[in-house]
Amino acid sequence: TQTVSQSDAHVTVFEGDSVELRCNYSYGGSIYLSWYIQHHGHGLQFLLKYYSGNPVVQGVNGFEAEFSKSDSSFHLRKASVHWSDSAVYFCAVSTGYQNFYFGKGTSLTVIP
Amino acid sequence: AQTIHQWPVAEIKAVGSPLSLGCTIKGKSSPNLYWYWQATGGTLQQLFYSITVGQVESVVQLNLSASRPKDDQFILSTEKLLLSHSGFYLCAWSPQGYTEVFFGKGTRLTVV
Numbered sequence: 001t002q003t004v005s006q007s008d009a010h011v012t013v014f015e016g017d018s019v020e021l022r023c024n025y026s027y028g029g030s031i032y033l034s035w036y037i038q039h040h041g042h043g044l045q046f047l048l049k050y051y052s053g054n055p056v057v058q059g060v061n062g063f064e065a066e067f068s069k070s071d072s073s074f075h076l077r078k079a080s081v082h083w084s085d086s087a088v089y090f091c092a093v094s095t096g097y098q099n100f101y102f103g104k105g106t107s108l109t110v111i112p
Numbered sequence: 113a114q115t116i117h118q119w120p121v122a123e124i125k126a127v128g129s130p131l132s133l134g135c136t137i138k139g140k141s142s143p144n145l146y147w148y149w150q151a152t153g154g155t156l157q158q159l160f161y162s163i164t165v166g167q168v169e170s171v172v173q174l175n176l177s178a179s180r181p182k183d184d185q186f187i188l189s190t191e192k193l194l195l196s197h198s199g200f201y202l203c204a205w206s207p208q209g210y211t212e213v214f215f216g217k218g219t220r221l222t223v224v
Binding site (some may be wrong): 038043044045051092104107 | 158210220
């Protein structure tokens, strides 16, 4: 069974700070990794994805993520957050068309 | 550009009443389609997936059913609502390479 773990339920930072949201997964085969953002009361929006190649991938709005096979991780980072980045962030693992497994989400609060 | 439209935006329904939620994807031929349920607290539970017209696979049993009557349409329904059906329902699609998934804006269902 594939699992996706987002160890931090809540993260609070100040505007302009850097932030890292953690995602770890357990699966031994080929996978696709992705991150999503959900503002309160809305659907999820795709941020970025990784399958192969350069382990650091760039996404929208200054977000990037780094894949580590040795750590089974795909952490999301942003160098300087804005108050509008306050939202819930979900990490997902896909092993095929049947399923996208999502973590429980990390709620990010950015204090202006 | 692909667009995904979910309807209705919100519903308040009585226990025991029927339900039908829908979504339409435009601008993408033969997408993989998914229904997700999101409870208060944010965890995403995949309910169904479909890779082609007329074929729908169930992921969890929640007294719900789904159908794909057209290539671009996905319907979620039940004949008898339970209180536990309350939540946020999200329709999503992925390209054939299943690298990422794109969500609709969701339907907020309250069962009273």
